[in-house]
Amino acid sequence: MAVAQKKVTQATIDGHARNILRTMFKFGVFDRQAYPNDLSRIDRTASETAARRIEEAGITLLKNDGALPLKAPKSIALIGRAAQAGPSGFGSARVVPFTSVSAQDGIAHRAGSGTKITFNNGDNRGDAANAARNADVAIVFATDSQGEFFDKSCLTLQCGEPLRGDQDGLISEVAKANPNTIVVLNTGGPVLTPWAGQVKGIVEAWYPGQEAGNALARVLYGDVDPGGRLPVTFPVSENDAPASGNPAQYPGVNKTVTFSEGVMVGYRHYDAKGIKPQFPFGHGLSYTTFSYSGLKASTKSVQVTVTNTGDRTGIAVPQLYIGMPSPGVDVPQPPKQLKGYGKVTLAPGQSTTVTFPLSARSFAYWNEEAKAWKVADGCYRVMVGSSSRQIAQTGTLGTCR
Incomplete structure (x- = not known):
């Protein structure tokens, strides 16, 4: 028709x-x-193992003031409905597995009979605080709600999941009651964390899938290193977000959205505006420490040596950024652009060389007049680090003064 x-x-x-x-x-x-x-005929055991490993590789440790990994606490208070549920998106993101493991079940199984596990749904802050006060460690689970065909009206947890009430207030109340409070976020994207300074640890577990509980427990207890790194920026304030204060960009005027940000999207916006994020793009902590050395840069590749300087095996995710010269005032370039990353597991004291392959496209910008990718003359700054804001090694290519 x-x-x-x-x-x-x-x-x-x-x-x-x-x-x-x-x-x-x-x-x-x-x-x-x-x-x-x-x-x-489906190999469910293999599927469960794959689901657990994928989630372990994606869980992102945002903050750790010595609370993690857990050191065999005698009692743990789990607070928030997500401890007993399997948070997920909806629409095409809503996948119902054959079986699933809740956070409570996974943590209880890993902790063993010697640890008392209590649960409070978090609906009443006073009751939640009492539960936290009576435990060695309190773990608060906070969620948002995301899916197809709608936008979140704000970045607070309360706005993201209104049926759960004021989760920010709940976290603050629990943190006052127990100094050893850890927050587990089950969100589909960045949220505001005004309570970040009040808690000992923050874990972004996303929408974790069928093996949620087992994967989370293994990360919390240090059986595996948290392998995730942020693919987005967590802002301090909604006013810091790229489209904030610009109705033409969002939600649009007269049903028309204007994409005027050009290449300054995501972390590039924060860098270009000099805005300090709560947790930057690429961020994610390990249970060990790493050093970066020996940067070698050419137009074909960039190499860097990564060394585990800690006392346990861990995962490093070195990231390559390039700051490109602007070919003209009408073609601005962000301070840095992600051009590659690697993921390596290293034992204590072990080193490895990570190579980032490059091509002409890695240095190119879109020339609107020529309708083609072009490489500008000038100085190219090469940066390698553990996040977009933690640069450990730098170099230059091209014509630099």
Whole structure:
């Protein structure tokens, strides 16, 4: 009907169909027999192991004032409904597994019979504070709500999940009652953390999947190193966010949104404006420490040596950023752009060389007049570190003065 009404051409439809079929051919869908619709043939053990490892690799330790890993506490108070539930997004993000492990079950299993585990849903702050006060460690679970086809109206936890009430206030109340308070965030993106200075630890566990409890417990107890790093920036204030205060950008004027930010999106906005974030892009702590040395840079690759300087095995995620020269006042460039990253597991004292491959495209900008990618003359600053704000090694390429 759309073709008949000339709202779309047959060529456009064929093009979209071709994209789908190309992917199917690439992955061999037409070169094998169709998989039988028989759930009993699924290797659930392998699926559970994969789900746990993926979540362990994504859990991001945002803050740790010595509270983690847990040192066999005799009692733990779990506070917040998410300790007994499996937080997830909705729409296409809502996936119901065959089985799931809650945080409470995973922590209780890992802690063993020698640790008393209590639960409080957090609906009453006074009751939650009492539960925290009577435990060696309090772990507060806070969630937001995200899914398809809607925007969050603000970045506070209360706004993100209004049915849970004032979770920021709950966290502050629990932290007053127990100095050993850890916050586990189950969110789909950045949220404000006004209580960050009141708690000993903050763990971003995202929407954790079917093995949520086991993965979280293994990270909290230090059986594995937290492997995640932030793919987004956590701002101090909503006013710091890229589209804040600009209704033309968001939510739009007269049903029209203007994308005027150019290349200054995400962490680039914070860098260009000199805004200090709460937790920067690329951030994520390990239970050990690392040093970076021996930077070598060329137009083909950048190399750096990463050394585990701590006393336990851990995961490092070295990140390569390049600060590119601006070819003109009408083509501004951000202070730095992510051009590569690696992920290595190192034993105490172990070193390894991480290589970031580069090409001409790594140094290019979009030339609107030429309708092509071009490389500008000038000085290129090379930066390697553990996050966009923790740069450990620097160098230069090109013509620098």
